[in-house]
Amino acid sequence: MPIRTYGPNAVDWETRIDLDRLRRERLDRLRAALERSELGALLAFDFANIRYMTSTHIGTWAIDKLIRFALLPRGGEPIVWDFGSAARHHQLYNPWLDGANRARAGISTLRGAFHPGAGIADDVAGKIARVLAEHGLQDAPLGVDLAEMPVLAALASHQVDVVDGQQVFLDARRIKTADEIALLAHAASMVDAAYDELYGFLRPGVRENECVGVVSKVLYDLGSEYVEGVNAISGERCSPHPHVYSDRIVRPGDPAFFDILHSYNGYRTCYYRTFAVGSASVAQRDAYTRCREFIDHAIAEVKPGATTADIVSLWPRADEFGFPDEEAAFALQYGHGVGLSIWEKPIFSRLVSLDHPEVLEEGMVFALETYWPAADGWSAARIEEEVVVTADGCEVITKFPAEELLVAGRKYWTVGGELSTLRESQSHLNTTNGAAG
Numbered sequence: 001m002p003i004r005t006y007g008p009n010a011v012d013w014e015t016r017i018d019l020d021r022l023r024r025e026r027l028d029r030l031r032a033a034l035e036r037s038e039l040g041a042l043l044a045f046d047f048a049n050i051r052y053m054t055s056t057h058i059g060t061w062a063i064d065k066l067i068r069f070a071l072l073p074r075g076g077e078p079i080v081w082d083f084g085s086a087a088r089h090h091q092l093y094n095p096w097l098d099g100a101n102r103a104r105a106g107i108s109t110l111r112g113a114f115h116p117g118a119g120i121a122d123d124v125a126g127k128i129a130r131v132l133a134e135h136g137l138q139d140a141p142l143g144v145d146l147a148e149m150p151v152l153a154a155l156a157s158h159q160v161d162v163v164d165g166q167q168v169f170l171d172a173r174r175i176k177t178a179d180e181i182a183l184l185a186h187a188a189s190m191v192d193a194a195y196d197e198l199y200g201f202l203r204p205g206v207r208e209n210e211c212v213g214v215v216s217k218v219l220y221d222l223g224s225e226y227v228e229g230v231n232a233i234s235g236e237r238c239s240p241h242p243h244v245y246s247d248r249i250v251r252p253g254d255p256a257f258f259d260i261l262h263s264y265n266g267y268r269t270c271y272y273r274t275f276a277v278g279s280a281s282v283a284q285r286d287a288y289t290r291c292r293e294f295i296d297h298a299i300a301e302v303k304p305g306a307t308t309a310d311i312v313s314l315w316p317r318a319d320e321f322g323f324p325d326e327e328a329a330f331a332l333q334y335g336h337g338v339g340l341s342i343w344e345k346p347i348f349s350r351l352v353s354l355d356h357p358e359v360l361e362e363g364m365v366f367a368l369e370t371y372w373p374a375a376d377g378w379s380a381a382r383i384e385e386e387v388v389v390t391a392d393g394c395e396v397i398t399k400f401p402a403e404e405l406l407v408a409g410r411k412y413w414t415v416g417g418e419l420s421t422l423r424e425s426q427s428h429l430n431t432t433n434g435a436a437g
Contacts (some may be wrong), residue, residue: 003161003182004114004182004190005188008222017179017186018128022104023055026055029172030042032172032436033169033171038141039165040140041074041132041140041142041143042145043142043143043165044071045069045144045148046169047060048339048341049169051340054070054078054097056097057118060228065107065110065111067083067110068080068086069081071128074106078102080097080102082104082106088105105273106124108148109124111148112150122154125154129183129399132160138159141161142349143168144165145165146164165206171345173344174337176339177206180365183266183267184219184339185388190223191262191400193222194219194260195273197214197215197218198211198214198405200408202250202277202408203278203409204250204251204252205249206250207248208247211230212257215227216230223264224262226260226262228263230261230412231243231257232256232261233256233258234277235254235379239351239374239377239378239380240381251277251425252279253280253423254276255280255374256274256408257381257382259271266336269340270336270369270386271398272382273406274291274381274382274383274402275406275407276421278412279421279423280405280423281374281376282424287373287379287380288404290372291382294314295368295385297314298370299368302392303389304391307359311353312354314351315370318350320373327351332370333369334369335348335349335366336367346360351386361389369382369384371418
């Protein structure tokens with residue numbers, strides 16, 4: 001049975017995403033991961049980890065500020081210290097936090113913007129140390145995902161043993177619940193729609209940044225809470241991949257590839273597609289075919305029990321496509337978990353996976369992405385699919401067509417009929433040995 005997708009509304013006439021179940025099951029998984037560890041408690045500053053633990057959200061403006069923090073003591077309930085009036089909002093609207101008891105006002109150092117003499121870091125550490133003592137955990141290791149250096153120093157001054165807690169969070173988040181999978185599929189369906197709009201918009205004369213705007217509007221209109229980025233790359237910018245869009249004007253015969261990253265109810269996408277504008281050269285077509293073959297072979301091997309090493313062994317080595325080593329080619333032939341953040345577990349890369357393979361399990365959701373530079377030396381193809389590992393294989397949840405290279409833009413007509421979409425872009429090639437396509 002295919003993974004179900006729904007509209008964004010709650011209805012009384014069918015069972016859809018159950019948000020109460022989502023909150024409960026995420027916390028249960030985090031508690032179980034904490035119990036499997038040697039830690040006494042988990043302290044989160046990372047935006048996604050706080051949301052996974054407490055089901056709170058105050059807007060993506062806060063994603064890089066490290067101002068919020070949340071604590072899960074072993075055997076206890078999560079507590080979140082939040083930015084100003086957000087704590088009062090949680091007390092009113094987040095009953096699972098038991099009002100003021102576990103939704104508290106608190107703030108970290110604003111990435112150092114507060115005067116060091118204000119004692120904010122020590123205040124944060126004191127709040128944490130008191131809760132640990134209340135649960136008899138003052139001598140147990142505290143797992144922290146990431147933190148500001150003054151906060152770490154302050155925790156040490158309170159005799160708190162700070163260790164890495166990120167692996168515990170990622171272990172809990174590695175396997176997705178049914179509701180998480182449904183939210184990820186819905187997020188992908190929104191990108192399906194964005195690509196359809198982009199395909200109709202893409203033509204000579206538009207700029208990469210305009211494409212970003214078109215995609216962002218579709219996503220926000222459909223209910224996205226955050227468009228993290230639209231990686232719009234065209235023409236000679238395709239090789240090497242710059243990983244950032246520009247104001248370049250798209251030209252006839254250009255390749256153009258895009259990565260659309262956004263969040264719906266916290267759940268993300270990472271979803272590349274490649275187009276040719278007006279027409280494609282033979283070199284572009286061949287690059288796309290190679291890129292597609294790499295990803296198809298990888299998807300065919302995805303099933304429970306397979307490993308990340310099995311997948312990356314199907315992909316080309318860095319030196320086969322122009323890079324001196326795997327670090328220099330990192331993320332061009334790549335895979336990564338997708339959930340409340342991107343680049344979760346598991347990671348697929350020749351840089352690490354052959355020596356440190358991870359076993360694939362039912363319920364994992366990850367993106368596989370491949371890249372191939374064209375023989376012309378400047379164009380390239382990039383494709384990405386998100387997959388859910390099922391009991392006997394996987395299901396692809398990114399649905400916009402990508403089996404073959406799509407040509408965007410209007411069709412052109414000559415006196416001899418429709419202009420071929422497989423052609424070299426230079427009109428001076430009308431010679432016996434120069435014409436292509």
